[in-house]
Amino acid sequence: MSKLLIKGxxxxxxxxxxxxxxxxxxxxxxxxxxxxxxxxxxxxxxxVIDATGLHVFPGFIDMxxxxxxxxxxxxxxxxxxxxxxxxxxxxxxxxxxxxxxVNDNSSVTRYILKKAQEEGIVNVFPVGAxxxxxxxxxLAEISDLKDAGCVAISDDGKPVSDSRLMRLALEYSKxxxxxxxxxxxxxxxxxxxxxxxxxxxxxxxxKGIPNAAEDIMVxxxxxxxxxxxxxLHIAHVSASGSVELIRNAKSRGxxxxxxxxxxxxxxxxxxxxxxxxxAKMNPPLRSxxxxxxxxxxxxxGTIDVIATDHAPQxxxxxxxEFDKAxxxxxxxxxxxxxxxxxxxxxxxxxxVLIEKISLNPSRILGLDKKGSLKVGNDADITIVDLNKxxxxxxxxxxxxxxxxxxxxWKMKGKVVKTxxxxxxxxxx
Amino acid sequence: MKLNRKDILSIEDLTKEEIELVLxxxxxxxxxxxxxxxxxxxxxxxxxxxxxxxxxxxxRTSFEIAAKRMSADAINISASSSSVxxxxxxxxxxxxxxxxxxxxxxxxxxxxxxxxxxxxxxxxSVINAGDGCHEHPSQALLDMLTVKEKLGRIEGLxxxxxxxxxxxxxxxxxxxxxxxxxxxxxxxxxxxxxxxxIEQMGCRVFYNMEDAIKDSDVIMMLRIQLERQNxxxxxxxxxYSKLFxxxxxxxxxxxxxxxxxxxxPINRGVEISSDVxxxxxxxxxxxxxxxxxxxxxxxxxxLGREL
Amino acid sequence: MPDKxxxxxxxxLERALVRIAHEIIEKNKGIEDIVILxxxxxxxxxxxxxxxxxxxAEGFEIPVGSLDATLYRDDIGFKEEQPILKExxxxxxxxxxxxxxVDDVFFTGRTIRAAMNVIMDFGRPASIQxxxxxxxxxxxxxxxxxxxGKNIPTSMQEDVKVHLVETDGVEEVLVEEK
Ligand SMILES: [Zn+2]
Numbered sequence: 001m002s003k004l005l006i007k008g009x010x011x012x013x014x015x016x017x018x019x020x021x022x023x024x025x026x027x028x029x030x031x032x033x034x035x036x037x038x039x040x041x042x043x044x045x046x047x048v049i050d051a052t053g054l055h056v057f058p059g060f061i062d063m064x065x066x067x068x069x070x071x072x073x074x075x076x077x078x079x080x081x082x083x084x085x086x087x088x089x090x091x092x093x094x095x096x097x098x099x100x101x102v103n104d105n106s107s108v109t110r111y112i113l114k115k116a117q118e119e120g121i122v123n124v125f126p127v128g129a130x131x132x133x134x135x136x137x138x139l140a141e142i143s144d145l146k147d148a149g150c151v152a153i154s155d156d157g158k159p160v161s162d163s164r165l166m167r168l169a170l171e172y173s174k175x176x177x178x179x180x181x182x183x184x185x186x187x188x189x190x191x192x193x194x195x196x197x198x199x200x201x202x203x204x205x206x207k208g209i210p211n212a213a214e215d216i217m218v219x220x221x222x223x224x225x226x227x228x229x230x231x232l233h234i235a236h237v238s239a240s241g242s243v244e245l246i247r248n249a250k251s252r253g254x255x256x257x258x259x260x261x262x263x264x265x266x267x268x269x270x271x272x273x274x275x276x277x278x279a280k281m282n283p284p285l286r287s288x289x290x291x292x293x294x295x296x297x298x299x300x301g302t303i304d305v306i307a308t309d310h311a312p313q314x315x316x317x318x319x320x321e322f323d324k325a326x327x328x329x330x331x332x333x334x335x336x337x338x339x340x341x342x343x344x345x346x347x348x349x350x351x352v353l354i355e356k357i358s359l360n361p362s363r364i365l366g367l368d369k370k371g372s373l374k375v376g377n378d379a380d381i382t383i384v385d386l387n388k389x390x391x392x393x394x395x396x397x398x399x400x401x402x403x404x405x406x407x408x409w410k411m412k413g414k415v416v417k418t419x420x421x422x423x424x425x426x427x428x
Numbered sequence: 429m430k431l432n433r434k435d436i437l438s439i440e441d442l443t444k445e446e447i448e449l450v451l452x453x454x455x456x457x458x459x460x461x462x463x464x465x466x467x468x469x470x471x472x473x474x475x476x477x478x479x480x481x482x483x484x485x486x487x488r489t490s491f492e493i494a495a496k497r498m499s500a501d502a503i504n505i506s507a508s509s510s511s512v513x514x515x516x517x518x519x520x521x522x523x524x525x526x527x528x529x530x531x532x533x534x535x536x537x538x539x540x541x542x543x544x545x546x547x548x549x550x551x552x553s554v555i556n557a558g559d560g561c562h563e564h565p566s567q568a569l570l571d572m573l574t575v576k577e578k579l580g581r582i583e584g585l586x587x588x589x590x591x592x593x594x595x596x597x598x599x600x601x602x603x604x605x606x607x608x609x610x611x612x613x614x615x616x617x618x619x620x621x622x623x624x625x626i627e628q629m630g631c632r633v634f635y636n637m638e639d640a641i642k643d644s645d646v647i648m649m650l651r652i653q654l655e656r657q658n659x660x661x662x663x664x665x666x667x668y669s670k671l672f673x674x675x676x677x678x679x680x681x682x683x684x685x686x687x688x689x690x691x692x693p694i695n696r697g698v699e700i701s702s703d704v705x706x707x708x709x710x711x712x713x714x715x716x717x718x719x720x721x722x723x724x725x726x727x728x729x730x731l732g733r734e735l
Numbered sequence: 736m737p738d739k740x741x742x743x744x745x746x747x748l749e750r751a752l753v754r755i756a757h758e759i760i761e762k763n764k765g766i767e768d769i770v771i772l773x774x775x776x777x778x779x780x781x782x783x784x785x786x787x788x789x790x791x792a793e794g795f796e797i798p799v800g801s802l803d804a805t806l807y808r809d810d811i812g813f814k815e816e817q818p819i820l821k822e823x824x825x826x827x828x829x830x831x832x833x834x835x836x837v838d839d840v841f842f843t844g845r846t847i848r849a850a851m852n853v854i855m856d857f858g859r860p861a862s863i864q865x866x867x868x869x870x871x872x873x874x875x876x877x878x879x880x881x882x883x884g885k886n887i888p889t890s891m892q893e894d895v896k897v898h899l900v901e902t903d904g905v906e907e908v909l910v911e912e913k
Binding site: 319 | 624
């Protein structure tokens with residue numbers, strides 16, 4: 001029997017309404033007891049972690065990660081990607097299907113899970129493709145993907161442009177209870193845009209992507225979710241109009257959830273100034289009023305989840321002209337600190353933050369032994385020093401790629417230990 | 429007053445005083461171009477590379493003549509024909525050129541921001557000779573020189589820039605430049621040709637040609653990129669010409685002594701009619717002459733920095 | 736306050752120019768075929784004044800121009816900032832003319848070397864002569880002036896300042912510590 005006792009930490013577990021000093025006792029990778037009186041636990045062969053002055057959370061779950069394996073191991077692989085996740089306090093990640101080959105059939109899913117078993121240091125939950133080859137033409141074998149271990153389906157990286165196919169995906173996935181994660185972008189309107197359409201794009205002479213390119217697709221997907229009663233999750237919301245559309249839909253009872261990334265609620269398109277390719281991502285960084293809308297969305301529950309859209313890109317793909325540069329930023333290792341800012345700014349409580357970064361993702365993805373420290377759940381636990389300050393040093397990132405717009409940023413709140421299945425996989 | 433910078437990447441970067449210094453210096457260089465021996469030894473032993481990723485005989489020739497008149501060695505590399513740059517990343521090209529120890533690279537590129545990237549990669553000076561839809565600083569400087577020469581001042585003038593503002597680097601540089609020198613700039617064109625929030629650059633927006641040119645001192649016609657017409661900012665060239673092409677009839681609505689600029693090459697009968705292009709008000713050829721003087725001034729001011 | 740010594744006042748300046756004018760007439764046996772080119776800024780004003788004196792003496796005017804030698808200098812890239820370009824205006828053909836270069840202070844000789852190269856690029860003069868208001872020494876090139884208003888030995892730690900009414904509102908020459 002392996003036993004772990006985390007003593008004296010401030011435990012926050014929104015699912016159980018716990019917010020105070022407790023001891024957490026785990027046996028064989030499961031949570032056994034949460035108690036005020038750990039002194040009564042007198043097992044001698046128990047590993048003890050003194051968490052005095054620290055916070056103890058259910059392990060973070062990132063429902064939007066690009067691990068890049070198979071096919072793009074030069075950007076990231078399952079080992080480095082899960083190391084980055086652990087360093088960011090994430091005990092589980094859901095990895096997107098836009099690999100090579102695409103994760104549109106069970107053999108790729110099984111390959112990913114086998115690699116994760118062998119080399120991954122946190123839990124990996126594959127997201128299967130909606131369409132074969134992400135081509136947006138015919139549905140992938142969604143039932144098979146589910147059986148192999150996929151927890152959601154998504155063509156992320158691109159939208160499902162064909163409305164009929166999106167309808168079919170929402171309908172077909174219903175009996176398998178898989179959410180359809182939608183990357184909302186009207187490609188004809190986005191055109192060859194490379195950043196947010198606004199004064200900055202005008203000034204820099206870069207082609208813009210208007211907010212409407214996202215809003216249109218969010219509206220369409222909501223309409224289709226309403227039509228089909230399917231389970232819709234909107235990925236990386238960036239535009240204020242989308243927040244409003246989702247708020248409305250929720251108030252009508254539409255089965256829709258949504259996520260936002262830390263970079264979208266932290267940075268504006270000003271960040272692109274100087275043709276900074278580390279500020280190039282899709283959807284693009286928007287305006288200050290969009291940031292405000294995203295924050296209000298988080299505050300009022302319109303936006304359920306904070307997800308990273310961790311998208312590693314090799315330096316050679318970023319060290320080029322802005323138009324040619326690849327989209328995406330790495331996010332796993334900076335996500336929590338950036339999100340904690342929402343708490344210190346008084347926007348949301350710590351408990352709500354934990355809902356968005358752990359509990360809600362577990363519910364949307366149906367990971368019923370995760371997202372809370374309930375007795376019997378997996379002992380996936382993140383221990384954080386909320387007051388510890390640190391600087392983002394790209395050379396110290398665990399991720400294979402260093403494409404972050406937060407280089408040299410001063411951060412507050414550092415992951416001290418990441419525990420997966422009762423084992424410490426990361427120590428900060 | 430000095431131009432204490434390594435590169436000329438945009439007019440947005442330059443202060444009013446720096447622009448005035450370049451114009452004043454360029455005026456002196458016009459005299460050199462009128463001498464029998466149009467060559468001064470100022471930049472003897474300096475190497476200037478004209479790196480052109482987009483074909484542009486006019487701009488490249490102007491930079492080349494400017495370099496040669498100052499006795500610099502000018503080398504032309506065009507991306508379409510050269511193995512130096514074919515299939516190579518800008519970063520690798522920069523490293524290769526750097527190894528040849530040039531003193532200045534003049535870059536024309538179809539992507540906005542490419543000169544900015546190059547400038548960060550090389551120790552030598554970089555002059556932006558037009559990047560994507562971003563800026564074309566030497567063009568704006570020669571336009572300002574032409575206007576100043578002809579009208580004696582820039583402050584207080586009304587400058588109408590007509591055409592596809594959205595895709596025009598010339599427009600962006602001129603809006604910044606003329607505004608900094610105290611002119612009122614009007615951007616006129618179809619609504620489909622107006623970039624988002626262009627008025628934040630300090631210009632007024634017009635969707636009607638008459639209103640824009642009525643009391644303007646300068647009309648600057650932009651070239652319509654016929655090859656980009658499939659982007660379909662307007663239904664037909666005919667309809668565009670009807671609305672925003674400058675012909676003698678529309679010119680009657682303008683002030684008698686208005687002057688007309690065009691960055692060239694012109695599409696006769698599209699954005700400007702032949703009689704207007706060749707007419708009394710047109711300063712199109714003065715612009716070409718002034719282009720050489722402005723580029724000589726830029727070389728002089730940049731390459732004379734302390735090493 | 737840095738040390739200053741006045742070495743010429745407006746009277747002395749006027750006398751020096753009159754003397755130079757007469758030496759020019761004497762040396763060239765009149766002023767036929769002479770072109771005077773001043774080095775901007777103050778050399779140009781001195782050139783004009785010389786022309787006025789010559790006109791009074793000889794009864795006719797000769798061509799006066801300005802000659803900026805900046806583009807022919809040998810110190811491009813060695814100075815912290817580029818000198819501002821000034822006007823070059825050579826009003827007539829200088830072929831077979833006697834060109835007299837006029838400058839305020841004669842120092843290393845490098846400016847005059849550059850000025851001679853400019854003149855050579857403009858044509859083929861019969862001769863080039865040099866008139867300076869002050870010769871402060873420290874030559875770096877084998878060049879000597881034909882006409883000197885005043886020799887003022889200086890150290891390298893000193894500057895010679897010529898002030899003219901046209902540019903400075905006063906008439907004086909002074910030497911000051913750098
Ligand atoms: Zn996406």
